[in-house]
């Protein structure tokens with residue numbers, strides 16, 4: 376995909392997390408959007424990552440810089456806004472509920488006001504930067520009401536929304552106090568995209584049952600006086616970029632080092648943010664079961680688990696760190712030998728440039744979330760493999776990626792024995808079967824890459840009927 380031509384609408388991307396698109400970032404959303412904007416150019420607007428203790432509530436300084444063909448505009452947040460919007464509502468309410476974890480949600484009534492204030496702030500700061508023919512693409516659960524706030528300020532441009540995380544079944548969604556407000560806000564967009572068909576069907580179920588929406592065409596629903604298009608657009612990788620990274624000096628160096636360190640053993644690898652949705656304790660228990668039940672794995676399989684620190688100020692994340700340390704410690708204590716430690720656990724972020732070498736040196740990739748919007752690590756692991764001697768992906772059926780990646784070994788991460796058996800199968804899989812599975816997975820990953828994702832979403836948005844002028848505006 377080349378830069379958007381003169382005369383074509385400019386792409387404006389809005390997301391909470393932004394990154395310099397010329398550098399690598401951790402977190403699937405920032406990685407994917409940097410890849411997209413690097414090839415299209417445009418404006419990327421979001422939170423600066425800074426907290427300004429001087430700023431009053433609902434206010435923040437805007438910083439504008441140029442990064443190659445991308446203009447970056449970022450806003451600071453004051454502590455109270457950051458805490459109620461990002462830690463509170465986005466990551467204390469929406470994240471757990473959208474990942475089916477009502478038990479972890481903190482329905483503090485104060486959070487929603489901060490969430491709304493920051494969405495209003497984003498709308499206010501973005502408006503003056505917009506051109507009449509811009510096409511605006513808003514990302515993720517932090518910014519669901521942004522289009523409605525922009526519309527309230529007179530924005531008539533096309534606006535699309537993509538949800539990177541799962542959308543739960545209607546009755547789980549309906550547990551959020553004010554859920555109707557959130558879904559009503561979605562109808563201010565012209566197009567809403569989801570990661571999977573499962574998410575799309577939950578959306579259809581919710582709007583039909585709770586908002587009495589009418590389905591007017593295959594992918595169009597009418598409610599609150601507006602018609603909205605919704606569809607599934609599974610996010611992909613920049614396969615070329617990741618392949619280049621694999622063969623770059625840093626990738627090769629990492630590969631060589633891992634191979635020589637583990638020349639006598641088979642490596643298993645896990646790379647995740649330390650998040651309860653990623654199923655890390657369940658993975659450790661499955662690995663422990665493997666060592667217990669399949670003695671041939673002892674002294675011959677080593678699991679390298681990277682757990683990148685994440686959202687440490689959100690209460691629901693407190694326990695997982697201790698649980699992981701205790702599980703890894705007890706596995707090493709019980710099964711380790713003087714010359715072999717079963718688990719190498721790193722509680723830190725590893726630079727993305729080093730990951731392909733680690734993936735390529737591993738016989739098994741473990742991607743076993745309890746729920747995940749997509750999971751780009753699953754795709755990265757496959758792309759980094761040597762096609763002549765590829766490793767095997769063990770993938771949770773509850774990751775969005777499982778809808779596309781049927782040739783992985785699909786597991787139920789809650790089933791310790793079943794997951795251990797799949798790991799054992801992966802460790803002993805014959806070369807021919809590994810090659811066949813890898814070839815099929817690569818075909819899908821190449822066909823539905825990040826450029827396909829971006830082009831198909833934007834093509835649908837450009838076609839979506841502009842119903843903005845003269846629409847009686849739904850006030851939130």
Ligand SMILES: O=P(O)(O)OC[C@H]1O[C@H](O[C@H]2O[C@H](CO)[C@@H](O)[C@H](O)[C@H]2O)[C@H](O)[C@@H](O)[C@@H]1O
Pocket residue numbers: 392401402403404405407515516539540610685686747748749750751
């Ligand atoms: O920004 P953070 O709070 O540090 O969190 C990092 C990102 O996590 C989530 O990523 C999701 O998007 C990925 C790409 O589509 C997808 O593969 C993954 O399954 C999702 O969990 C979150 O949705 C992003 O907003 C965060 O930036």
Ligand SMILES: O=c1ccn([C@@H]2O[C@H](COP(=O)(O)OP(=O)(O)O)[C@@H](O)[C@H]2O)c(=O)[nH]1
Pocket residue numbers: 400401402403404406646647648681682683723724725726727730749750751752753755
């Ligand atoms: O220590 C780490 C951990 C993760 N990542 C990257 O962060 C992204 C994680 O995206 P994913 O979709 O798997 O999950 P998310 O963290 O966005 O929920 C992937 O590109 C990883 O390569 C990284 O660079 N270093």
